[in-house]
Amino acid sequence: MYEIRIHGRGGQGAVLAGGILAKAMVHEGNFVVAVPSFGFERRGAPVASFLRMDSREIRQMTNIYRPDCVLCIDPTVGRAINVFEGMRDNGTWLQTTSKPLAELQVPDQVTTVGLCDAVTHALEIFKRPITNTLMLGAFAKTTGLVSLDSLRAALEDSDFRDAGLKQNLLALERGYNETVVHKIEKRVAA
Amino acid sequence: MSAVLKPKSKAIVCDGNEAAAWAVTLARVDMVAVYPITPQSSLVEYLAKFVADGKLNAEIIDVEGEHSVLSVLHGGTLAGARTYTGTCGPGLAFMFEPYLRTPGLRMPMVMSIVTRDTLTPQSVWGGHQDAMSVREVGWIQMYCETVQEVLDTTIMGYKVAEHRDVMLPVNVCHDGNYLSYGATRVELPSQEEVDAFLPPPATNWHAALDPDRPMAVDPLTGGAGGPGPSMFVRYRKGQCSGMQHALAAIEAAHEDWARIVGRRHAPLVESYRMEDAETALVTLGSMTGAGKDAVDEARDRGERVGLVKMKTYRPFPVQAIAKALSGVKAVGVVDRSVSFGWNCGPLYQDVIGALQFATKRPAAMSFIGGLAGADITTDHFGRVIERTQALAKDGQVGETVWLNEKD
DSSP states (O other): OEEEEEEEETTSOHHHHHHHHHHHHHHTTOEEEEEEOOSOOOTTSEEEEEEEEESSOOOOOSOOSSOSEEEEOSSSHHHHSOTTTTOOTTEEEEEEOSSOGGGSOOOTTEEEEEEEOHHHHHHHHHSSOOOHHHHHHHHHHHHOSSOHHHHHHHHHTSSOOHHHHHHHHHHHHHHHHTOEEEEOOOOOOO | OOOOOOSSOEEEEEEHHHHHHHHHHHTTOSEEEEOOOTTTHHHHHHHHHHHHTTSOOOEEEEOSSHHHHHHHHHHHHHTTOOEEEEEOHHHHHHTHHHHHHHHHTTOOOEEEEEEOOOSSSOOOSOOSHHHHHTTTSSOEEEEOSSHHHHHHHHHHHHHHHTOTTTOOOEEEEEETTTTTTOEEEEEEOOHHHHHHHSOSOOOOTTSOOOTTSOOOSSOOOOOSSTTHHHHHHHHHHHHHHHHHHHHHHHHHHHHHHHHHHSOOOOSSEEEESOTTOSEEEEEEGGGHHHHHHHHHHHHHTTOOEEEEEESEEESOOHHHHHHHHTTOSEEEEEESSOBTTTTBOHHHHHHHHHGGGOSSOOEEEEEEOOGGGOOOOHHHHHHHHHHHHHHHHHOOOOOOEETTTTO
16 A cells, blocks of 8 residues: 655645546556545645555545655645654655755655656746646656556546646646656665 | 436546435436535535536525425425435534424435534534434434445435335435545446336325325324324334334345445445454444454454444344344444433444343443544554453453544
């Protein structure tokens, strides 16, 4: 089982991103459970969405406390909450940021980092900082756990239409192409 | 006609609210009345969308509140329509008066309760308190574990409700938050399969709105003297007997579903790894998945632990639960709601009542978790297992354990 925790802020589409990713993974024959977190959902407040993937049926309908992957679709949500809480060893971290890896604090459990300046790209594509589909492209590029084609198919099967669909398909591809993947050698245990 | 669907079942990804809307569509419901309330709102939004898209060929009535929702559907049901709605929490409370009348008039409706904790403190999150608060007024209640079970059970609900020996309304309960918004892979049955499973709507002709046979529906009945008292008893006994007949009807509907659609769900209670179990958990709703995973972990450690999931809660399957738990040493019942009268969970009360009929009666303890949207994880179930194993050893029934008290 592979566990992904998506962090964002209310209004950015973290829950929708979970749903699109779930569709793409099921398209590839996997089993998926996507559960949004529940709080006082409001624009700008930190929100999370939880996604489990497995080749067999998943029974737990719960939140995720020990993620294999943390996907941050917001550049500053990591300042508001500890997005790495409970993260497993050899974890994957995807982050919306304009900073290079050297300027980021990478926790010890993380061995793969995918960085994408999704806010800049989103402002170009949508004229608004909507980063969710860009970061799904970043996820595909960094983890290889889902193909760009399946994500495209999931978007086409969603409620997006016409210009909105076009923009999101472009964002997906841009996220995939513009993500820099870093592999970090596993640090020697003290 | 209604849904234009592909001939074979296909895998989709949807949450429990959308799954319920698909079920309503596939069951060819004639009439829905809606009033949105969290966490049910997206369910009625899906219904409205399906009607607008031409998938669902039903009359949708947008009324001013839940009291009217159910009252409007009473009219439809008495005129022979297959009807549906969903609600929860304060909406269910507002609907209470017509809710009481529905089973007495033997109206075969299906209504989802997208379970939500009740006021107060103010809360919009999941918990079984709303459905539990109406457990004794004569509706059949089935609780779902998965999104797939929401879809399948909502369709099966019509077959149970409209069974000629039952003719009672059915609540399909699915957990607010975890099932209402939790999305999973779901196999969508084909319209052909559902048509083969579900006959056209059945009407209760004893009380019906029929221009050729006008009648006063629900006249005063009872009082002391005359035919009143015995007639009232006859209606009450008939209602209770319909509830008891529902046990067999629920089993038959699940059997038909397995035969026609190819998916088998346990109709009354599901026993999971109960063979040779010394300790058993009893669960209700979406918590069950994490409970089963915790049982697997305990089994991997060589511990003899099993789980019994309640699917049908009303009518309470007394014999089935007594049989499932006979022979274990201790039982831990996990409730997602509270019995204020007993300082324990309501399911716990029912289970210890039913254990009266067990051939060998185990000790049982009450655990309460998952109130107002709180999570019940495998770690919580690990604690339930540990405490219940201690109970198996010393037989000392402790105070109710509140699982999220120190989260």
